Amino acid sequence: MIHVSRCFRGTQEGLGERVCPLGERFALDVAQIPKSLPRWTSKLRMTSSSPASVSNLIRAPESVEAVGSSARAQEEPLLRLLLERIDPEAPAAIFRVPGRIELFGKHTDYAGGRSITCASDRALVFLAQPSKEPGVRVFDRVRGEEVVIDPGQGEASGPDWKLYSEVGLRRLAADFGGFRGGALISFASDLPSESGMSSSSALLIGTCLCALAAAQLRDYEAFLRVFQDLPRLAEYLACVEAGRAFEGLDSADGVGTRGGSEDHVAILCSEAERFSTYSYLPANRESTCRLASERVVAVAFSGLHAHKAGAAKEEYNLASRLASELHDLCESAAGRKFRHLAEALAVWGYSNALQSIPPDRTDLQRRLEHFQSESNEWVPMASRALTQEDFEFLGRLAKESQRAAETLLRNQTPETSFLAAWAYEAGADAASSFGAGFGGSVWAIVRAGRAPEFLREWRRTYEDQFPEAASQAAFWSFRPDRACERLA
Known part of the structure; x- marks a missing residue:
């Protein structure tokens, strides 16, 4: 009780x-x-x-x-x-x-x-x-x-x-x-x-x-x-x-x-x-890289709460359930066990995994394409772009990731899509939504000197387009911070 x-x-x-x-x-x-x-x-x-x-x-x-x-x-x-x-x-x-x-x-x-x-x-x-x-x-x-x-x-x-x-x-x-x-x-x-x-x-x-x-x-x-x-x-x-x-x-x-x-x-x-x-x-930590000193992370919380209870829980769990189903299909078709979907793609290959999906299961095809692109292509390339401070390339990757969330995961809202797209109009190097989807927040990499002006414009434009959601929104900037710590 x-x-x-x-x-x-x-x-x-x-x-x-x-x-x-x-x-x-x-x-x-x-x-x-x-x-x-x-x-x-x-x-x-x-x-x-x-x-x-x-x-x-x-x-x-x-x-x-x-x-x-x-x-x-x-x-x-x-x-x-x-x-x-x-x-x-x-x-x-x-x-x-x-x-x-x-x-x-x-x-x-x-x-x-x-x-x-x-x-x-x-x-x-x-x-x-x-x-x-x-x-x-x-x-x-x-x-x-x-x-x-x-x-x-x-x-x-x-x-x-x-x-x-x-x-x-x-x-x-x-x-x-x-x-x-x-x-x-x-x-x-x-x-x-x-x-x-x-x-x-x-x-x-x-x-x-x-x-x-x-x-x-x-x-x-x-x-x-x-x-x-x-x-x-x-x-x-x-x-x-x-x-x-x-x-x-x-x-x-x-x-x-x-x-x-x-x-x-x-x-x-x-x-x-x-x-x-x-x-x-x-x-397993594969790499770390320091954010360039003249950049900060800007965050916009859309004001749409990404609930994980009730009916929303099923939407949240759908991507996980599809990944599990893909893993099972790969094991069945390959005739062997894999620890998880990532290992199946690394050992058995993306093409084999794609061929194991029934033709009428377009949901599984989209889920596989998203996982392969996000995990095996964009994450490694984005890590290198951050290390090399190649923010133009990082921006292109972030646009691809956002587009895939909208068309493959299908877990975005008009509010988060707008915030990600408009960030580029306001001069961000890169921007994308993050989290489970169906609401939540958007990050943007911006020049530190322009961050206050960028945040004001980001908020003002969002308020004009989505006044109801904006009444619950929050905008701020920071640099990557410390992990959990014991203060006393």
Whole structure:
């Protein structure tokens, strides 16, 4: 049983316009967050480097009275908001879990394909403390909703953010003997929800990390033996979300979507200032490249929330189901096993795979063409273009990727197609939609000096064309940011 109570509603008269993890638009009043923190927080040690190991990331909470300075807290409004509720006498763990941007690699990861990603500057920030009470209490500090989860009982339920927290906690408890104690977890976000930037996966990851640190698994040592590096942990958490088995760990109810591990790998393994090219199943980093110093990533959240529940879930899962069907056809026709569709194409070949498709299955033909083009052609070429700073060629590749999403995946909307096309008119080097589709966001690579003007024109033109969607939209720019990190 899940208990949800209304605890706090953020003011509507704010300075910083943000979108909460539930998809409800609100204005977070940054002015009402304390500019200075209680005196005890000056002893809260903050670190900004990525953890060297899983054990470092999920180490036990540290005594507030025992640790160093909090310069980072003074710079992070979301963290200041969370620190209002902290018990200064209890140990605490603080995490920053970013969203992710996908440049290339639409719907490839769950079939063993490739993608190019980076971490967003916007994130969810979590604060966790041990609790003497059983269960895990998760509090959305901005939305004002509180969820009490017993990881050892019941089935995952609920269409909103609580489903992701619950699925993660219950799978961890089932796989590693339950938790030793309870935990109090609060979080706040400036990452637009249902925007194609993986806010849901970030919520699942953040909740799990908080519980691992604050509540601690009974089989903690077994957990560390299984997960000695972050890519492996990312793959496991992706299986948790999708409800799949992971090696010797049985499957369990997931959130209902058939996704891969791209989001989780990007959130846990990205590098600041750099794009990473990964292949998946298993996760393998093929290359990284630094974004040219005079460029930034501009993002437009269309205002159309990319829902993954109800009827929308079937649309979201269609591309995954077709990829699975292609994999089965290849195995049947080839008379051998392949780990995934990517291996079938690498070993058996695209032409053979195409010939195995029944003539009347044009949906499978389109899906195969898209996967081959996106994963095996455009991702490697885009990675080289970024490395060589060949933005003209990158732009041509991005146009092809966008066109394929519209004609082959058929998961675009007029809003996302317009944003991608108009970005070029406004002078972007390259632009394309990203995420699961059916809403979400568009990225653009632009010159840093022109970014403010570009964003104003992008927003203004979008407001003229799609005023209703634009009322929920968000536009900003950034450089590739840090992966998930332990701040204290």
